[in-house]
Amino acid sequence: MDLQDFGITVAIVVGGFALWILATALFIWGERRMVAKMQTRIGPNRIGPLGILQTVADGAKLFFKEDILPKGVDKVTYFVAPIASATVAMLTFAVIPFGGSFTVGDREYTLQIWDPEIGLLWVLAMSSIGVYGIVLAGWSSGSKYPLLGGVRSTAQMISYELAMGLGLVSVFIWVGSLQASEIVAAQSGTFFGSIPAWNVFPQLFAFILFFGAAIAEAQRPPFDLPEAEGELVAGFITEYSGAKFAMFFLGEFMQVVTMSAVTVTLFFGGPSGPLFGLEGTLAGALLGTFYFAVKTFVFMFVFVWLRGTLPRLRYDRLMDLGWKVFLPLGLLWVMATAAVVLIQDTLEQAQVLTGAGIILAALVLILIVGAFIDRSRGEAEPAEDEGEEAEDEPLALPSSAETAREGASRHGGARQVRVPK
Amino acid sequence: MEAYLTSYATVLALTVAGILLVALAFAVSRLVRPDREYGFKLSSYECGIDPVGTGWSHTHIRYYMFAFMFVIFDVETLFIFPWAVVLGTSEHQRFIFGVMLVFLFFVTITLPYEWKKGVLKWV
Numbered sequence: 001m002d003l004q005d006f007g008i009t010v011a012i013v014v015g016g017f018a019l020w021i022l023a024t025a026l027f028i029w030g031e032r033r034m035v036a037k038m039q040t041r042i043g044p045n046r047i048g049p050l051g052i053l054q055t056v057a058d059g060a061k062l063f064f065k066e067d068i069l070p071k072g073v074d075k076v077t078y079f080v081a082p083i084a085s086a087t088v089a090m091l092t093f094a095v096i097p098f099g100g101s102f103t104v105g106d107r108e109y110t111l112q113i114w115d116p117e118i119g120l121l122w123v124l125a126m127s128s129i130g131v132y133g134i135v136l137a138g139w140s141s142g143s144k145y146p147l148l149g150g151v152r153s154t155a156q157m158i159s160y161e162l163a164m165g166l167g168l169v170s171v172f173i174w175v176g177s178l179q180a181s182e183i184v185a186a187q188s189g190t191f192f193g194s195i196p197a198w199n200v201f202p203q204l205f206a207f208i209l210f211f212g213a214a215i216a217e218a219q220r221p222p223f224d225l226p227e228a229e230g231e232l233v234a235g236f237i238t239e240y241s242g243a244k245f246a247m248f249f250l251g252e253f254m255q256v257v258t259m260s261a262v263t264v265t266l267f268f269g270g271p272s273g274p275l276f277g278l279e280g281t282l283a284g285a286l287l288g289t290f291y292f293a294v295k296t297f298v299f300m301f302v303f304v305w306l307r308g309t310l311p312r313l314r315y316d317r318l319m320d321l322g323w324k325v326f327l328p329l330g331l332l333w334v335m336a337t338a339a340v341v342l343i344q345d346t347l348e349q350a351q352v353l354t355g356a357g358i359i360l361a362a363l364v365l366i367l368i369v370g371a372f373i374d375r376s377r378g379e380a381e382p383a384e385d386e387g388e389e390a391e392d393e394p395l396a397l398p399s400s401a402e403t404a405r406e407g408a409s410r411h412g413g414a415r416q417v418r419v420p421k
Numbered sequence: 422m423e424a425y426l427t428s429y430a431t432v433l434a435l436t437v438a439g440i441l442l443v444a445l446a447f448a449v450s451r452l453v454r455p456d457r458e459y460g461f462k463l464s465s466y467e468c469g470i471d472p473v474g475t476g477w478s479h480t481h482i483r484y485y486m487f488a489f490m491f492v493i494f495d496v497e498t499l500f501i502f503p504w505a506v507v508l509g510t511s512e513h514q515r516f517i518f519g520v521m522l523v524f525l526f527f528v529t530i531t532l533p534y535e536w537k538k539g540v541l542k543w544v
Contacts, residue, residue, distance in 0.1 A: 013435060063450040066457065072465045087439040094432055114432045121502065143465035144478050151480045158491040165498040169505050176509035238466050243450035247443055316543030323541050331529055341509055342518050
């Protein structure tokens with residue numbers, strides 16, 4: 001590694017970092033503006049043109065706020081938790097290619113900080129470490145609401161990490177590599193000469209699985225249970241203030257940007273797009289960055305859109321979705337993908353069309369199975385709902401012994417969660 | 422091998438830079454923020470009333486059950502990753518596919534079992 005390598009690497013790292021911070025700041029502002037539009041409000045419009053500097057002002061304000069260290073906290077972990085949360089969010093994007101490649105002299109460089117063979121496993125690893133930030137914050141606060149919020153979001157995140165992992169596995173089987181650059185390269189051609197060869201077409205179900213899990217991992221609506229303010233005040237960040245609070249929020253919003261970027265890399269061809277003969281030049285690489293940014297912004301908009309549209313899920317529904325729908329269907333999809341890859345490789349003549357037909361058949365099968373599971377759940381539900389009513393209104397008598405028993409067990413369950421006074 | 426380690430040095434540098442950036446943010450905040458602490462401001466938050474007992478209260482055992490199940494399925498996913506990479510190029514494709522089916526069967530059978538046992542049921 002000589003001076004040229006070193007200089008260009010540092011430039012790419014700093015540039016990528018700046019791009020991510022900028023995208024995060026823009027996202028926070030854009031979200032507030034767009035949600036305001038969806039709710040027929042005005043939103044922030046005072047600082048800078050259209051209020052674009054609002055994020056900077058808010059960040060600066062938080063730094064001038066008193067940092068309260070409540071009595072009950074475990075000091076070391078209380079301090080470590082926001083660092084873990086923010087640092088992990090900053091590191092996740094290291095493996096994502098955010099632009100094309102260019103040549104200087106006889107050497108080729110790619111706009112990507114790090115391209116290891118473990119590739120996108122890095123994303124999974126980092127989101128696993130991100131759980132530590134939350135659980136430590138919840139525990140170290142020495143207060144009841146943060147503890148409950150921390151435990152709850154840990155359970156949510158580990159549940160959806162499985163679905164996310166299965167979505168990734170399907171893509172890995174399809175592409176045959178974990179490396180981000182190879183996943184992007186595999187999506188560079190076209191299907192039938194007109195549709196871009198993005199993974200989203202053969203791996204549509206994996207995309208739905210992954211994106212759903214990504215929303216839950218980033219703790220965004222409709223899966224923002226950790227911040228259910230009606231139940232948990234502010235969850236694990238209740239006792240945090242000032243700069244530490246700002247770090248948690250920076251981490252959370254950066255997670256949204258990173259998850260959108262990972263989705264684009266895996267399923268939408270990353271920075272690939274028509275280059276108009278600029279291959280290999282810096283301009284071509286930056287054009288790739290432009291394509292990448294546009295695609296990523298689309299997904300960041302979807303995050304905002306979901307927030308503006310959907311109400312928060314109930315906690316048991318959330319866990320049911322993770323364990324009873326995403327996990328089994330994910331496993332089925334992984335095996336279906338593997339079977340298609342196997343058939344494609346074994347039979348020399350088998351073309352993409354055959355694979356597509358089998359995937360379609362598998363999808364139909366999965367939908368039928370899914371509908372069946374849903375119906376069997378729907379049949380079981382009336383009894384549960386009656387039990388619930390019995391709990392909500394103490395005057396209403398349960399209609400049968402069955403519901404009475406269920407109602408009683410509900411009460412018992414609720415009492416265990418309640419904080420002893 | 423050297424290039425391999427160099428690539429890890431990049432990410433190590435990025436980690437250190439990330440931690441330093443957060444530490445710097447804390448340091449700057451420490452210089453400019455006010456520091457006026459007194460009695461009630463330092464008490465744990467409990468909806469405006471005096472906190473009762475210790476903050477480390479009981480949580481439901483069910484969370485631990487989910488943590489255990491997560492470990493089982495995460496290990497399963499961990500075994501799938503290397504398999505996923507070699508499946509397309511291996512000479513013994515059908516064999517490793519079959520082996521994975523058997524493995525997945527034995528691990529996944531726990532899910533319907535837990536489901537039936539009511540571990541997945543909340544409230």
